[in-house]
Amino acid sequence: MPMIELDNVHKSFGANRVIRGITTHVSKGEVVCIIGPSGSGKSTILRCINGLEGYDSGSIRFEGIPVNRTAKSITAVRTQVSMVFQRFNLFPHRTALENVIEGPIFVKREPRADAQAHGRLLLERVGLADKVGAHPHELSGGQQQRVAIARALAMRPKAILFDEPTSALDPELVGDVLAVMRSLADEGMTMVVVTHEIGFAREVADRVLFLDGGVIAEEGPAAEILTDPRNPRTQDFLRRVLKPL
Amino acid sequence: MQGFLKDSIEFLPILLQGLRLTLIVTAGSLVLSTALGLLWALMRVSGVPILAGISKTFVNTIRGIPIIVQLFYIYFVLPDLGISLTAVQAAIIGLGIAYSAYQSENFRAGIEAIDRGQVEAAQTIGMGWGLTMRRVILPQAFKIVLPPYGNIMIMMLKDSSQASTITVAELALQGKLIASSTFQNTTVFTLVALLYLCMSIPLILLVGHLERRFGLR
Numbered sequence: 001m002p003m004i005e006l007d008n009v010h011k012s013f014g015a016n017r018v019i020r021g022i023t024t025h026v027s028k029g030e031v032v033c034i035i036g037p038s039g040s041g042k043s044t045i046l047r048c049i050n051g052l053e054g055y056d057s058g059s060i061r062f063e064g065i066p067v068n069r070t071a072k073s074i075t076a077v078r079t080q081v082s083m084v085f086q087r088f089n090l091f092p093h094r095t096a097l098e099n100v101i102e103g104p105i106f107v108k109r110e111p112r113a114d115a116q117a118h119g120r121l122l123l124e125r126v127g128l129a130d131k132v133g134a135h136p137h138e139l140s141g142g143q144q145q146r147v148a149i150a151r152a153l154a155m156r157p158k159a160i161l162f163d164e165p166t167s168a169l170d171p172e173l174v175g176d177v178l179a180v181m182r183s184l185a186d187e188g189m190t191m192v193v194v195t196h197e198i199g200f201a202r203e204v205a206d207r208v209l210f211l212d213g214g215v216i217a218e219e220g221p222a223a224e225i226l227t228d229p230r231n232p233r234t235q236d237f238l239r240r241v242l243k244p245l
Numbered sequence: 246m247q248g249f250l251k252d253s254i255e256f257l258p259i260l261l262q263g264l265r266l267t268l269i270v271t272a273g274s275l276v277l278s279t280a281l282g283l284l285w286a287l288m289r290v291s292g293v294p295i296l297a298g299i300s301k302t303f304v305n306t307i308r309g310i311p312i313i314v315q316l317f318y319i320y321f322v323l324p325d326l327g328i329s330l331t332a333v334q335a336a337i338i339g340l341g342i343a344y345s346a347y348q349s350e351n352f353r354a355g356i357e358a359i360d361r362g363q364v365e366a367a368q369t370i371g372m373g374w375g376l377t378m379r380r381v382i383l384p385q386a387f388k389i390v391l392p393p394y395g396n397i398m399i400m401m402l403k404d405s406s407q408a409s410t411i412t413v414a415e416l417a418l419q420g421k422l423i424a425s426s427t428f429q430n431t432t433v434f435t436l437v438a439l440l441y442l443c444m445s446i447p448l449i450l451l452v453g454h455l456e457r458r459f460g461l462r
Contacts, residue, residue: 052365079371089366093384103370106380155370 001064003028003159003190004049004081009058011044018044019055020214026159029188033201033222036211037237042194045211046161049192050081063158079107082152086164088144090136096123096147097132100154108155115154122150126180142173149180159190166197198241202226210234252432256423260433263419264440270336270405270415275398277341282348287378289353300349307346312407315339320411336408344401351393355386388459395452399445416440 002025011019018041026032034042047053048060051069060067062077090099097119104115123132126146136144145165152160162181166174178200185191185204195201201208205222210231218231229235288300307315319342320335330338359382367377409418420437424430 050369052368075371075373078369083365083369085362085366087362089360089362091363091366091381091385102380103372106376107371151370 002026003030003063004192005059005061006045006049007059007061009045009048009055009060011041011048011053011055018214019048021058022211022214022216023058024209024216024219026190026192028158028190030206031185031189031191031193031204032207032209033205034192034194034209034211035196035198035201035237035241036209036217040211041214042211043163046163046192046194049161050078050083052083075107079103079155080158081161082155082157082159083161083163084145084148084152084165086167088136088141088148088168090144090147090151092136095133095135096128096139096150099136099147100151103151103155119150119154122153123147125153126150127176140173141169142176145169145173145177146180149177149184153184159192160184162191162193162195164194164196166195196241198226198238210237212237249432249435252427252429253436256427256429256433256436259423260416260419260436260440263414263416264444266333266408266413266415267402267405267417268444270333270340270408270413271402273333273337274340274344274405275401277337278344278348278397278401281341281345282352285345285349286352286356289349290356291374304346304349307343310343312340312343312404313410315343316407316411332408332411332413335411336405336413339411340401340404340408344397344404347397348394351390351397352386354393355390356382358389359385391452391455391459395448395455398448398452402444402448403441 004026006022006024009019009022010017020041022041022045024032034046036042044053048055049062049067051067051074054069062081065073065077067077068074091102094102097116100119100122101112101115104110104118105112110118120129120132123129126149128143128146128150131139131143131147134143136147139147149160149165165181166177169177174197178197181191181193181200182204193201193205202222207219208222208225209216210218210225210229210233212233218225218229218234225234226238229238285300285304288296289304291297316336316339319330319339320332323330323335363381363385364377367381372380405415406417408415409421412418414422416437420433424433427433
């Protein structure tokens with residue numbers, strides 16, 4: 001059984017039909033990258049998966065549980081599917097470690113000492129062992145995003161959703177974040193990544209979805225889609241992204 | 246000047262009794278208005294239409310009626326309905342309810358100023374509405390509402406003098422009583438003004454201290 005299943009999902013914002021029938025699935029341990037032009041519905045579909053957005057019709061299931069943002073079961077989904085945002089969204093009034101242990105302590109009710117030990121380990125793993133006590137405003141964008149990844153990992157999730165995790169970063173800070181994400185992929189974490197980093201998608205993704213106009217215009221193994229796309233829209237998009245001038 | 250000092254020594258003990266009542270009314274209505282204001286604000290942002298509607302209607306009604314009329318209502322009308330309160334109780338409840346409307350608008354502004362991404366981050370780690378408010382939104386909103394909150398405290402201190410209209414012998418009323426029986430208007434009202442100022446200044450300093458302490462960055 002696939003971990004995440006989407007079946008003919010539709011979503012409109014008023015008259016704007018953002019998602020027009022998306023059907024796909026993500027298996028355990030799979031890394032799926034979603035690429036596509038802006039406004040194609042990439043972020044929206046990602047946000048539907050953990051119920052940050054509702055959807056109008058179709059179905060989304062996580063390990064068989066229907067994702068319904070108004071149902072009690074959404075908490076169970078969210079504690080198992082973490083999310084990393086483009087703008088980090090760290091809690092500014094808490095230190096790096098406090099950000100990381102917030103969910104384990106207050107949502108999963110782990111003993112504080114255990115959560116702290118695990119949190120320190122995770123911050124060390126993303127290369128921020130020396131920033132445990134720093135507040136977000138004292139950290140660079142790349143460091144903040146790595147704290148956000150540690151915060152997502154602290155929930156011991158089965159899958160992590162990444163919403164353009166490097167788009168708000170200065171170019172020289174992108175590498176550190178991608179390196180952490182690559183190591184997660186290597187360890188078998190299930191990941192769905194909305195990204196403009198074609199190089200990352202080519203190297204790390206098992207599968208790539210190309211979204212255009214709210215539908216999956218093309219999908220397949222990363223190497224195939226990114227080096228030899230069939231769909232003229234994918235070809236055009238990749239040409240623009242890879243050779244902007 | 247010597248006359249002023251002599252009269253002051255004579256009047257001060259009576260004025261200080263009034264000052265005691267001023268402090269009681271102010272503190273009581275501050276606590277009540279803060280608790281109620283927070284309740285209205287949370288109802289307003291709860292996303293539950295009926296709660297938001299109740300809160301909005303209440304706040305707008307209260308804001309549209311002069312405080313003095315609300316005090317009269319609580320002190321003179323409620324007994325007809327079988328609820329009698331002492332003047333001090335009525336003053337605390339009246340000012341508390343009246344000010345809860347302003348408190349609520351201030352709290353709501355603070356809550357709504359917090360970036361939407363904070364709510365989403367809280368949701369994605371499985372936090373429900375209550376936990377999100379308590380752990381994520383309110384601690385951040387606190388810093389934003391603090392300066393206007395200080396302002397409200399000072400306004401309440403001064404508006405506690407309206408309790409005099411329902412017979413609470415607080416500072417302003419004591420002053421008026423002494424003045425009308427001694428005709429020492431200048432001395433008495435200078436003292437009253439100075440005493441209000443003496444109470445306001447620590448509040449102003451306290452808010453300044455809190456703002457520095459919680460670092461508005």
